[in-house]
Amino acid sequence: MVAANSNSTHRAAHSQALGLRFLLLAALSIALLVVDHRDRHLDTVRKAIGAAVFPLRVIVDAPVSTWNWLAETTATRNELQSENDRLHDERLLTHARLQRFAALEAENARLRAMLEATEVVRNRVRVAEIMSVSANPFRHMLVIDKGSREGVFNGQAMIDAEGVVGQVTQTGLLSSQGLLISDPDHALPVEVNRNGLRTIARGTGAFDQLDLPFLPNNADIQAGDLLVTSGLGGAFPAGYPVAIVDTVIRVPQEPFADVSAVPSAALNQVRELMLVWIENTEYAVPVDNSDTPQDTSAESAEPVAQPNTENQGEAGG
Amino acid sequence: MASERAARRMPVILCIVAALMLTMAPLPDWADSFRPNWVVITMIYWAMLLPRTYSVGTAWVVGLVLDVAQGTLFGQHALALALVVYITVKFHLQIRVFPISQMTATIFAMLALYQFVLFWINGVAGINSPAVAYWGPVLTSTVFWPFVSAIFGNIRYRVHSRS
Structure with a gap:
């Protein structure tokens, strides 16, 4: 005008x-x-x-x-009842498992005390709800409804009932952003549950696939192996399931085997997830790897470079 | 005077907020890569019609908000949006009088440029993804442009006939 x-x-x-x-x-x-x-x-x-x-x-x-x-409010009585029954059964099952777990934990603590090893770190978890999933197809990100007011910190591990989901990358006051393990920029240190073989699992950009790019052709790994977090790098607590190995392709002239795994957590279906606080540790390693030493206290006894894997990265992008 | 100006700006600000909300709204996986660039077409429309009020500065600030909302590198959307709006303001007198087909073609080119800037910055930062994936929003935004501009034209007409 x-x-x-x-x-x-x-x-x-x-x-x-x-x-x-x-x-x-x-x-x-x-x-x-x-x-x-x-x-x-x-x-x-x-x-x-x-x-x-x-x-x-x-x-x-x-x-x-x-x-x-x-x-939820308009669910029929039948639905509620069947759900209630199902939850009841599940609770019984998990309780039975938990009893065994308590005994095993006690035994483990006793054995560790006998070996004079350090006490296992205890993890505290808290449920957070997912507010939105990334609007950007090249970034597998989600926003949760807990922020620094609830004690969330950068680099905190997020898990669901089945396994590791990702880690917090950006803490706000009331909400935080997290990166999923399937993001192409995300890598986390894992080990094969069967034999303790350590390697790195990298996201591919697909919700149902992780890559294990640094395994030599003669590595002892096979389809069906469970991968758990190794706790190296400090961002993720050790022992949480990450993925199950799906295919192992060994090409003789290539130095590395082509290994892919399916994440245990339902990455594109979660509505709620759990945030993990590692207790009995006085350090928390942030995501960015520029200004932090690799490890300061508990993990320093473990060497980062492994004899059987050629290439070790760090957790997080 | 000031309150009158605020009243005239309110509808446009609401349009931008609505575009931001549409950008954040949850969509199923298959539709996510075809989500139109609502914010870009909104900014192009208002920069074309009211270039004195909504220019590169507004676009840059909105781009920063978009960066935070989408968790991308800080400044990425800001740079791309400021560039596209700069071109729009520079040629607003020409674009305004284009027939609808030619205008849609112009919008297509500008959206392609926008996505290219995003692609380029992602590439430099080492966030790799197939180049094909960037075309989805360009196509859907172009398809939605005539409808969006009709809705905005209506809003503008109402605001002006009231004052």
Whole structure:
């Protein structure tokens, strides 16, 4: 409207100012990108904007949560009863398993005490609800409804009933972002439960596949092997199931075997997950690997480089 | 005076917020890679019509919010959105009078440029993904453009006839 009656010199000046402003903003964006990519010093800015976006997330999530609430409140008596029965059975089963577990834990503690080894770390978990899953197909990310107010920290492990889901990458005050183990940028240290063979499981960008790129052709691994977190790198507590080996292809002329695994956790179906706090440890390793030493206390006895794996990375992207 | 200006800006701000919400809304897996770039087409429309009020600065700030909402590198969407809006403002007098077919083609080109900037920054940062995956939003956004611009035109008409 205004542009219509402005004269041409005025317009030329305006367009020059526009170009200048764009160049400034472009330079600023590139500076932000470099700083953010090198080392994440922009957490406070992100947190501030994240807090502004939080109400929008709640509104966007409202239809889904209302639907869930409606489905729950209008469930028939039969459905509720059958679900109740199922849960009852499950509870009995898990209780039976837990009894054995308590005995085993006691025995394990006794044996460890006899060996004078360090006490096993105890993990505390807390349930968090997923608010949204990434809107970006190249990043497997989710947002949970717990933030730094509840003690969530960067690099914290997220698990579900079946196995490891991912880790927290960005802590907000009321909500946090997490990276799934299937993200192409995510790698976590695992070991084969059967024989303790240690390696790295890397995300592929598909929800139902992980890659194990650093296993030599003669490594002792076969389809059906359970992979559990090894606890190396410090981000994930040891012993949680990660994936089950799916295919092992050994090509004689290649140095590494082509091994892929299926994640145990239902990565694209979870609605709730658990956050794990490792207790009895005084350090928490953040995700970014720029300014943190590999390990400071409990893990330092374990060497990181393994004799049977050629290449060891670090947890997290 | 100030409150009148605020009242005139409110509908546009609501449009941008609605576009942000549509970007964050949950979608099934197969549809996710075809989610239109709602924020981009919204910003292009309002920058084209009111270039004095909604220019590169607004686009940059909205882009930063988009970066936080999507968890991408900080400044990625900001740079891409500022570039696209810069081109829009630069040529707004021409684009405004284009017939709908030519305008849609222009929008297609600008969305392709936007996605290319994202692709390029991802590539430099080492986030690799197949280039084909970037075309989905370009196509759907172009398809949605005539409808979105009709809705925005309606909103604009109402706001102006009221004041």
